[in-house]
Amino acid sequence: MKKYSVVIYSFLALSLLACEDKLDQFPLSDASAANFYRNAADFEQAVNGVYGQLRPVPERYYDLSETRSDNVYGSSTTGVRPWDPVNDFVNTLENNELIAEAWNNNFNGIMRANTVLDRLDPGLVPEEAIRNRFEGETRFLRAFYYFDLVRWFGRVPLYDRVVTPTEALEIPRSSVQEVYDLILSDLNRAIELLPPTYNAANKGRVTSWAAKALLARVHLTRSGHTYGIDGPGVAANEYSQALTLLNDVIDNGPFSWVNSYASIFSYNNENNPDIVFDVQFQSGQIGIGTTLPGYMGTPAYFNTLSGNIALPQSSVEMREVSKNLINSYEANDARLAVTVQRSFTDPNGFVETRGFYRKFLDETATILDRFDWPINFPLIRLTDVMMMKAEAILQGASGGSQQEVDNIVNMVRTRAGLTPLANVTLDVLLDERRREFAGEGLRWHDLVRTGKVKEVMDAWLPTEDELNRMQESMNINFVIYPIPFTQLTVKEGLYQQNPGY
Template sequence: MKKISLFIVTLLAVSLVACNDELDQVPLSDASAANFYRNTADFEQAINGVYGQLRPVPERYYDLSETRSDNVYGSSTTGVRPWDPINDFARNLANNDLIAEAWNNNFNGIMRANNVLDRLNSNVVPEEAIRNRFEGEARFLRAFYYFDLVRWFGQVPVFDTAVSPTDALEIPRSPVEEVYALIISDLNTAIQLLPPSHSQANRGRATSWAAKAMLAKVHLTRSGPTYGIQGPGLGVNEYSEALTLLNDVINNGPFMWVNNYASIFSYNNENNPDIVFDIQFRSGQIGLGTTLPGYMGTPSYFNTLSGNIALPQSSVEMREVSKNLINSYEPNDLRLPVTVQRGFTDPNGFVETRGFYRKFLDETATILDRFDWPINFPLIRFTDVMMMKAEAILQGAPGGSQQEVDDIVNMVRARAGLAPTANVTLDMLLDERRREFAGEGLRWHDLVRTGKVKEVMDAWLPVEDELNRMQNNMDIHFVIYPIPFTQLTVKEGLYQQNEGY
């Protein structure tokens, strides 16, 4: 089997994990893959393997977005946890395992998508509708993985087909514009090939609406400032393109406003009308759920619980939700108790006053293993689509109005039990997005995309850093992360480190 070299992608020496009941998979070994792609059932399993690379995304967003932003103060008691240097804006991050995970697993997903696309044809999958769905899903997921990479690292190597290890040694990082060209091409193709909805048996798969919503976010991100670095923003002013796609999703898609905020994240209400696309997790088979609720929690809190939650959970220490975030909620905002656990008394009588994220936590659930929380993780919500529309209008997209912006924000506020507001500005919209999507991994990207990251972080850092751990101010080069050290050493001169690290 052709594959991206191990220095580009760390191939996991485990079976492919399933995403939900309908996305079951079987292991594919290197020895058998050359003879694997023989029929529709084989490609179904291979596509499920591409979805399988979404599994680490929730924890990644917590580590690299929430902890990097003003939402979380992540300094540990010892200062040696892998998230500490991310929180502290350290320059020596190239050897950080959390950053290497983002590189390796995204490229692993790209490799899997490329293997499907390279082998898919009418001889092995004769039914056109199914073949189109497979291609659309592979392209959608490849676009997602590359979009994730370009936002974390800027320039990355572009692989639009499976390559041999020898060939991979000759492929340098591509300019950000070229990475986006593949992302946009893939999403446009996915929009044409993917169905607008799926049967219950295929619940959780990408749809044409998910591709449109993601493409809108790509246009918004490309339109952000460049900061003078090779990062995700190109300053291309594609707000009109974003608005057109967002209006299509809002006006013609199957999504609806959900009036109860807590129900969006309920274990008993998954795949509700607010979900455009999410990562599907299931319970009952160890390793097929998510670790996120335990990972964002604190062991001492789980020790206070009685019931069916396996201990210990996956967290080793609390990462405190920032006081600044908690204080940003207005009194009686219904989202705060859904999002943050504020205070508890541990079994030894210690009173914990700090807060941690609880948005995806249900203490009444039966959790047999710490890897087995059966709650999906949203990647695109209808609320996000609505608020991206407001953002596009505020950024100057023609055809929108201030009244539309105000109406969208007031829908969000009304659901949170808050009074309406008027004349919403971009800063006000960002504040509302911060509270609405706290814990969902959007905050860092929101700040970068809108040009607010240095202003916000420079104001937040000296106030929140109680342990005096943060090593640097918000150097603009910290908009993106360094290239993992292992990628720099495999062939001298193939990659150059991102400036500032």
């Protein structure tokens, strides 16, 4: 169990700093901030509040990346679940609650970060090392939230400081390049300021290594295809910059290869050497765990269990892991059983043959309710860093070799119990990443970044759509999501909707 709770829920004490969802309520009043920030302890609590906006990330990645991709067939029996239109590629998503959540919670995190950065001062935090750490953590998190936004929405409004309500109503969406400029600046500064490691009491805080790994991912994403839209790819050709950072993390970081795939996700092995950065969750009190295992599961399965899990564990129906994904696993691939619950028999004797994600599920854990699963969610793993290195090399980064690519992929395959490959291509690498990171929210971004998304989705849609609800082919505008309708109506003409919606 973690000694440090990153306390993604101790941010509840920061309720006086919380903003509402609407743009015209975005800023924090100067009086509230001035009264709160008095010493280093107050700033630490405030920084924990910035971490707090990571809480919805696991479910968001499941909803907007896994369900959008060829990993999950998410059409519900009624067709009215909020994820149905995400799965089905409809063009009427601007009122969808999942889209609004991605916008609102990321901007809440940015608001909290700006408030900390605006107030951080040597007079209040005189110890330079502590002050640098607070700034580094906050800049990393602001960059993370903006990177999340630019990948979902493309152009977004840019707030690099606390603004007044009047100012906010005059700030339009910035270009993707301008958003990236802030992300790059924040991550480079975070690398300078953050420590490489922490003591046990602070385990889980972001390190300089995590900042380097995220910066490498930004370089890869910026280098991706543009699709002719204002999306996350700007054809920047920064593969060599990414490779330099990835080599540094691999060669010099405090991470190491974990030989057992299952142990990476074990409740008894959190913060293991494969984890570069994750969302920290705990148990023992309702509200400090994650909902993800129950959210990915199905009530029928949890009703078959007995022991320490409070029931019911899920209030929503199962989203089926796609048959295409399950069939992509080779025989004896150890990752399949860890990742997917392929079938079960419910209490009425019905045999369910559709699969659901179980990667973060442990039936032996003591669970208070469906909001309290005590398992961290990985945002960056060493395995991901290594496979991003392989991608950078295959995309033309200088200083890499085909042998390095093959070695990386074969380390992953050997751990999964599979035979090695030679002359690995980008398509083979993407297939291996799909199986390795299934359920971790990377698939959609991988397809978009590498220019494969329309090709893959157009081939997958007609074969998997058993209920005949999805579009026959993917509109290229759907690489990104629409701006939430509530934001379009804050001030007429301030934002224009993304094309295709």
